[in-house]
Amino acid sequence: MATPKQKFKVSIFLLFCIGIMVGGTLVVTGIYQTPGLRYWLEFEESILGLYEGGMVEYLGVPVGKVQEIHVTPNQLAHVEIMINPKKVTLHDGVQGKLVIYSIAAGTMAISLSGGNPENEPLPEFSLIPCKTSVIEAFSSQLTTILEDLSSTLKDVSVIGEKVRIQVEGLEDTTVQDIMNGVRNIVNKGDAFVSNTDTLVEETTEAVRDFRGHANTLVETISERSQDLERLFKKLESLAETYTSRGEELKVDELQQNLNKLLEQMDSTVANMETIAGDMMHKAGNVEYTLRGTLTDLGDSLESVRILVNQLKDDPSALIRGRGRIQE
Missing domain, CATH: 2.40.30 (Elongation Factor Tu (Ef-tu); domain 3)
Structure with a gap:
């Protein structure tokens, strides 16, 4: 049997081991605990x-x-x-x-x-506010797109089934009438595109003409400005001559030069009026062509609207042609 002294030593040893374990645990916990x-x-x-x-x-x-x-x-x-x-x-x-x-x-x-x-x-x-992640935004948009696509496919399936039912009793002439109607709509669309191209070409040509007239006007004004500048130089020369020599100023010659300048200015104004008239004429042509094109566009859209309303009320008309809708 162990003596009391041995039991005491064992107890001290056990307490020492327990203390080491607790201390080690606290140290390890303190080291690996994330500060922040x-x-x-x-x-x-x-x-x-x-x-x-x-x-x-x-x-x-x-x-x-x-x-x-x-x-x-x-x-x-x-x-x-x-x-x-x-x-x-x-x-x-x-x-x-x-x-x-x-x-x-x-x-x-x-x-x-x-x-x-x-x-x-x-x-x-x-609390740190959160914003929607890219994944969530993409998922929600994709879900919406798939739902819309599914709904569209269902509508197409229903229309296809109605068309299939109506096809069984159709004649060849009915299909031919439908094809003729579709060709008429396509022809109207082609005419609209052609009119639009013509409008663009005429507008471009009008802009070019306007630029040409504007350049001519600028050149004419520049020439008249040079004439006016030369006249001012002549006046200065005459004034200097009068001051230095005391001779009489040539009023008649000055009056003639002024009359020539006024005639040139009248010619410039007439040219400007001609250019303005040409510009107004070109603008009127463009406006007339644009109105005609918009009228054709309105007719085409009206035809499309009538066709869409008819197909909306009676989808079978796509195959059988236009007919009276039964109440």
Whole structure:
């Protein structure tokens, strides 16, 4: 049997071992515990692929980890994160969203962005607003597109079934009438395109004519300005001659030069009036052609509207031709 002294030594040894284990546990826990500030987010979308311990990044830089994930009573995905303040300081205005971390593993991460550096740092335990991720936006749009496509296919299927039922009792002449009607619509469309091309060509030609007349007007004004400048030089020369020699100023010669200048200015004004008349004529031609084209367009659209209303009221008319709709 062990003596009391041996029992005491064993007890001391056991207490010492327990103390070492507790101390080691506390040390290890303190070393591996991630220091930082805690924040939380709530997502309305699915966060499948996000896990506790997942990465949190700010502008592509890892700054923290996901600490806890659970579902709130309001059916929202509650995510708590730990941010290392040595790597980033969050400010008011920061937002978070889900991003793909690994396509192969199917894991997600939280991406933070935004925030005004001039504001105070975001307090710990604050809510970080979330914005819709690219994946969620794409999924919702794709779902809407698929629903619209499915509805369209159903409508086409119904119309096709109605057409198939009506085809069984048709004659060859009815189909030929329908084809003739379609050709008439196509011909009207071709005529509209042709009229539009003609309008564009005439408009282009009118613009070219306008540019030509404008250039002529500018050249004429420039020539008259040069004549006026030469006349002013003559006047200055006569004035200098009168001052230096005391001779009489040649009033008759000056009057003749002024009369010539006035005649040239009258000619310039007449040329400008002619150019303005040509411009108004070209503008009238363009307006007339445009009205004719719009009239043809209205007739074509009216034909299309009548055809659409008829097919809307009676889809079988696509095969049988236009007929009276029974009440």
